[in-house]
Amino acid sequence: MNRRDFCKHNLLVGMGVLAGFEKVGGVSASSEAGSYYEEPAKRLPVRKFEVVVAGGGTAGVVAAVAAARQGAKTMLIERKGYTGGTVTEGGTALHSFYNLWKAFPGVKKRKVVRGIPEEIIERLARVGGTTGYPEMSRGYDFDSVCTAIDTELYKLVTFEMLDEAGVFVAVNTLLTGAIMEGPRVKGVITESRSGREAIYAKSFVDCTAYGDLAAYAGADYTEPNDHPVANSVGIGNVSMERYYEFIKKHDAVGEYCEGVRSGKEGQIVRLSGHLAKLPSEFAAEANKIGMSTVTTTVHDNYLMFIKLNLKLPVSPTDRDEVAKAELELRKRMYRAVELFRKYVPGCEKAFMARTSPSLCIRRGRQITCDYDISHEDVIGGRHFDDDVVVYGFHDMAPRLQIRDGGTYGIPYRALRVKGIENLLVAGMMITSDHRAHMSTRNTVSCMGQGQAAGTAAALCAARNRGTRELPYAELREVLEKRGVYFES
Numbered sequence: 001m002n003r004r005d006f007c008k009h010n011l012l013v014g015m016g017v018l019a020g021f022e023k024v025g026g027v028s029a030s031s032e033a034g035s036y037y038e039e040p041a042k043r044l045p046v047r048k049f050e051v052v053v054a055g056g057g058t059a060g061v062v063a064a065v066a067a068a069r070q071g072a073k074t075m076l077i078e079r080k081g082y083t084g085g086t087v088t089e090g091g092t093a094l095h096s097f098y099n100l101w102k103a104f105p106g107v108k109k110r111k112v113v114r115g116i117p118e119e120i121i122e123r124l125a126r127v128g129g130t131t132g133y134p135e136m137s138r139g140y141d142f143d144s145v146c147t148a149i150d151t152e153l154y155k156l157v158t159f160e161m162l163d164e165a166g167v168f169v170a171v172n173t174l175l176t177g178a179i180m181e182g183p184r185v186k187g188v189i190t191e192s193r194s195g196r197e198a199i200y201a202k203s204f205v206d207c208t209a210y211g212d213l214a215a216y217a218g219a220d221y222t223e224p225n226d227h228p229v230a231n232s233v234g235i236g237n238v239s240m241e242r243y244y245e246f247i248k249k250h251d252a253v254g255e256y257c258e259g260v261r262s263g264k265e266g267q268i269v270r271l272s273g274h275l276a277k278l279p280s281e282f283a284a285e286a287n288k289i290g291m292s293t294v295t296t297t298v299h300d301n302y303l304m305f306i307k308l309n310l311k312l313p314v315s316p317t318d319r320d321e322v323a324k325a326e327l328e329l330r331k332r333m334y335r336a337v338e339l340f341r342k343y344v345p346g347c348e349k350a351f352m353a354r355t356s357p358s359l360c361i362r363r364g365r366q367i368t369c370d371y372d373i374s375h376e377d378v379i380g381g382r383h384f385d386d387d388v389v390v391y392g393f394h395d396m397a398p399r400l401q402i403r404d405g406g407t408y409g410i411p412y413r414a415l416r417v418k419g420i421e422n423l424l425v426a427g428m429m430i431t432s433d434h435r436a437h438m439s440t441r442n443t444v445s446c447m448g449q450g451q452a453a454g455t456a457a458a459l460c461a462a463r464n465r466g467t468r469e470l471p472y473a474e475l476r477e478v479l480e481k482r483g484v485y486f487e488s
Contacts (some may be wrong), residue, residue, distance in 0.1 A: 044189070044198040049075045049168065050461040052188060052201040053454065054175050057085015059427035059446040060207030061158045062116045063454030068165035070458035070478065075168045075199060077175050077190055080357065083158045085209065087443050088151040089356035091232040091305025092296045093270060095143055095442045097121070097133060099392035102140035104405030109144070112390045112407050115483040117447035120157060121147065129153030131259040131269045131298055139255030139272065141398035146257040146270040148296035148304065151354065175208065178216035184421045185217050202464065203457035204423045207450060210317060211365030211429045219417045220368040223315035226434045227362035228290065229325055232305040233333040234354030235340060240268040240297060242346030247293070252277035255294060262300040270296045282343045289332040291339070302353065308332040316361045329359055362441055367429045370413040375435040377408055383487060384411035386472045388452035388479060390487050391445045395438040407487055410440065412472060415453050421466035426453040448484075455479055
């Protein structure tokens with residue numbers, strides 16, 4: 001479906017004209033009889049806010065807190081019953097608050113993502129929900145630190161921060177459409193067990209990961225389908241030490257980090273093995289089910305994340321293909337636990353302790369913004385005259401690293417949706433270049449983008465400005481006051 005057809009379809013849905021679909025994501029999805037049902041028009045109750053953030057995940061939580069702390073009356077819309085998104089579901093650690101200094105002898109260690117993301121980790125530390133920032137002993141050419149988190153405490157802490165900031169949090173609520181006035185978003189349509197509502201606001205931030213709001217608003221986008229989807233399983237009744245012994249026995253240790261686990265210092269909190277060096281039967285089955293050997297934990301007897309990957313033939317916006325993938329990934333999670341029981345001593349009574357409620361994506365729609373960050377921008381350590389995020393991690397390290405263990409900037413214009421006056425995006429929806437996206441999509445980058453986008457949205461709403469009318473100097477001043485780090 002092209003942009004024009006998508007917009008026409010969703011306008012009809014918003015008007016109550018269509019209940020079936022002409023074509024979504026390239027797959028026919030008309031009703032069984034091949035006809036359509038004309039839904040009666042309905043008057044929707046209206047709520048009014050200054051800023052609406054769609055999606056309460058990695059970027060959305062930070063965006064909503066930032067907007068509310070800036071004084072904006074803010075609503076957060078989240079389809080699940082909790083906050084956190086990929087941070088709580090995707091695994092395995094938060095990458096990364098620091099530059100990659102350990103891989104470059106002589107390079108200064110710097111915490112380059114601060115502000116609200118740093119505050120979340122501080123609050124988690126107070127309740128025993130994170131390893132903090134212990135340095136990697138092995139594998140530090142990938143990341144210099146390991147910031148693992150307790151997924152359930154992350155949900156609690158972020159929800160509390162939203163409540164304290166005064167955000168109106170609408171969980172268990174679906175975003176189903178956009179109300180447009182020319183190139184401006186006037187409002188969004190939501191659906192919940194309380195019924196359908198129209199939500200009006202002055203500024204909007206799309207943090208849905210899939211780019212749902214931007215697509216409903218008629219933004220240009222592509223669907224690259226250039227990453228596998230995944231689900232991760234938490235495995236209980238296991239031992240990190242025994243898993244380490246299993247990997248070490250085969251001279252296969254990859255990443256290794258010690259930190260605080262169950263309140264004790266000096267415990268293994270991150271570990272991975274080189275699959276090619278592990279027993280051939282184990283390796284063959286792990287490859288077959290797309291299993292990564294890397295895991296992190298903050299608790300004894302628990303592997304927080306074992307990730308299973310699956311490449312879809314089409315974009316993860318395709319409902320029917322995703323349904324098949326959900327089943328396949330759950331089969332793979334079961335087989336992963338069986339693999340640990342069979343091959344890893346000390347894991348004979350392992351069990352599935354946690355799964356994500358739905359598969360996780362690394363990219364859905366890529367939204368066209370005013371600037372498209374390139375691979376060269378990232379690895380070259382380029383900074384811009386409108387930087388709003390400084391970042392120093394690349395998921396393809398050590399093969400691809402940011403020059404000299406430095407950082408690059410994400411410019412404000414890379415978050416502004418092209419052709420729409422009052423809509424920003426934050427998270428994995430920016431950057432068309434696959435290699436650049438392997439950096440910008442990571443959790444801590446998304447958190448930093450969220451603070452920038454939420455702050456900008458609040459400033460625009462307060463002054464009745466579009467996103468392009470906001471002076472960068474004004475945005476920069478506020479971000480610095482709120483603890484955001486910028487390279488000098």
